[in-house]
Amino acid sequence: MAAPRPYTLVAELTYRCPLQCPYCSNPVNFQAMREEVSTEQWCKTFSEAADLGVVQLHLSGGEPVIRKDLPDLIRHARQCDLYTNLITGGTLLNTENLQQFRDCGLDHIQLSIQDTERETANLVAGVRSYDKKLTVARLIKQLGFPLTLNVVLHRFNIDHVPELIAQAADFGAQRLELANTQYYAWALENRSALMPTQAQRDRAEEIAREARARYRGTMEIAFVQVDYFSAEPKACMGGWARTYMCITPTGEVLPCHAAQVIPGLQFDSVRHQSLTTIWQQSAALNAFRGEAWMQEPCRSCPKKASDFGGCRCQAFLLAGDAAATDPVCRLSPHHEVVLAAVAAAEQEHVPLVYRNSKNSEKLSARP
Amino acid sequence: MADDSTIGKPRLSPKARLRWDNVEKRHMLVFPEAALLLNETAAEILKLCDGERTVEQLVDTLAQQFVGADRKMIADEVTELLARLRTRGLLEA
Numbered sequence: 001m002a003a004p005r006p007y008t009l010v011a012e013l014t015y016r017c018p019l020q021c022p023y024c025s026n027p028v029n030f031q032a033m034r035e036e037v038s039t040e041q042w043c044k045t046f047s048e049a050a051d052l053g054v055v056q057l058h059l060s061g062g063e064p065v066i067r068k069d070l071p072d073l074i075r076h077a078r079q080c081d082l083y084t085n086l087i088t089g090g091t092l093l094n095t096e097n098l099q100q101f102r103d104c105g106l107d108h109i110q111l112s113i114q115d116t117e118r119e120t121a122n123l124v125a126g127v128r129s130y131d132k133k134l135t136v137a138r139l140i141k142q143l144g145f146p147l148t149l150n151v152v153l154h155r156f157n158i159d160h161v162p163e164l165i166a167q168a169a170d171f172g173a174q175r176l177e178l179a180n181t182q183y184y185a186w187a188l189e190n191r192s193a194l195m196p197t198q199a200q201r202d203r204a205e206e207i208a209r210e211a212r213a214r215y216r217g218t219m220e221i222a223f224v225q226v227d228y229f230s231a232e233p234k235a236c237m238g239g240w241a242r243t244y245m246c247i248t249p250t251g252e253v254l255p256c257h258a259a260q261v262i263p264g265l266q267f268d269s270v271r272h273q274s275l276t277t278i279w280q281q282s283a284a285l286n287a288f289r290g291e292a293w294m295q296e297p298c299r300s301c302p303k304k305a306s307d308f309g310g311c312r313c314q315a316f317l318l319a320g321d322a323a324a325t326d327p328v329c330r331l332s333p334h335h336e337v338v339l340a341a342v343a344a345a346e347q348e349h350v351p352l353v354y355r356n357s358k359n360s361e362k363l364s365a366r367p
Numbered sequence: 368m369a370d371d372s373t374i375g376k377p378r379l380s381p382k383a384r385l386r387w388d389n390v391e392k393r394h395m396l397v398f399p400e401a402a403l404l405l406n407e408t409a410a411e412i413l414k415l416c417d418g419e420r421t422v423e424q425l426v427d428t429l430a431q432q433f434v435g436a437d438r439k440m441i442a443d444e445v446t447e448l449l450a451r452l453r454t455r456g457l458l459e460a
Contacts, residue, residue, distance in 0.1 A: 005390060007402065053390040055386075055388070055395065055397055055402050056397070056400070056402070081386055083384060083386075083397040083398075083399075083402075085399065107382075107384065108382060108399055110399075144381065146380070146381050146382030146399070148399055174380070174382050174399070174456060175399055175400075216454060216456075217453055217454055217455075217456050218456060219456070220455070220456055222400075
């Protein structure tokens with residue numbers, strides 16, 4: 001089938017990161033993938049992405065500010081007329097590099113914070129970073145950047161949604177993302193430690209809904225659901241390899257951050273082929289485009305055109321088959337796996353497994 | 368009076384960028400996480416949102432530009448577009 005127009009490219013420039021957040025979306029075995037795409041290869045990839053129709057570019061990681069060539073990458077992205085967003089933990093930002101990024105044409109910054117309470121924020125980040133992030137948020141606004149504040153929600157901070165909203169407004173953020181943890185990669189390892197109760201989730205969503213109306217026109221508030229609590233699956237990525245692509249630090253072109261977890265899919269790299277060829281011809285990207293791959297109950301479901309059967313990665317992780325219905329769906333024969341995970345999280349109290357090189361090596365060595 | 372689109376000197380928010388889309392051959396307004404494809408009139412309106420012109424002056428300019436078009440219709444279109452953009456935080460003033 002003909003490849004659709006991609007709108008969004010997430011460029012994960014590096015897996016290196018000073019933070020150790022236990023919900024990180026980078027693969028658990030990131031430590032084995034250290035040979036990063038060169039400046040020239042990224043620039044060529046951005047040009048091709050723009051030609052394919054990409055409009056939004058997210059420079060992400062790991063911590064993208066670690067890349068010494070970041071100013072060159074921003075400048076090139078802007079020359080390609082890409083709306084260029086820096087997704088950062090903020091701890092490496094200062095007046096000097098922020099000014100430099102601004103001069104190179106950076107459009108927007110998305111800063112993550114862990115919590116409004118110093119102790120929890122530092123506990124979740126795995127390093128002391130709370131105070132630095134507060135300083136950086138103010139600096140970003142002083143330099144005139146539009147700011148999105150991103151907070152990954154979980155058991156430890158979801159009760160602080162009112163404070164998080166007030167904090168975002170105080171920073172002068174244009175957008176606040178209250179993004180409940182999605183259980184892949186490191187977050188899946190930490191699922192029992194991170195998952196909130198349904199009551200916590202319901203309260204947080206209600207507060208977010210009320211605030212959304214109050215801040216309309218000044219600050220946009222997005223609330224990303226805990227899909228385990230939904231009866232219907234999320235329309236993951238708006239469908240597999242339809243409008244969104246993610247490129248890993250080593251150059252593999254994926255339909256989302258998590259897809260490398262699915263066995264048997266060979267993702268092609270921009271280090272060996274052009275992005276255009278990969279987007280149009282990669283067997284892995286074509287594997288779940290359209291509806292031909294679907295099984296029952298998806299195949300005869302009227303919602304298949306809007307939810308795309310949910311998430312392929314989650315189908316593999318929870319049902320053992322990437323072509324199965326996402327087990328989050330109540331119609332999935334494996335739905336009880338999701339209910340059991342929710343129940344277990346309410347009872348278990350387990351320590352956090354931090355996202356760092358040592359744990360990456362340990363977890364990769366599992367049989 | 369954030370919901371009154373007839374006053375002030377509208378300017379695009381710094382988070383929004385007007386660009387030409389080479390695939391669709393139309394103008395597009397891009398901002399975090401989304402983009403709007405614009406018709407010709409909407410694009411012309413947004414080009415005039417420079418923070419210098421009042422809405423009144425903006426309508427005058429468009430009326431001169433689109434010869435033969437009804438001024439009232441232009442004014443309505445401007446008001447409606449600006450109100451929509453304002454709700455999404457895409458306009459200042």
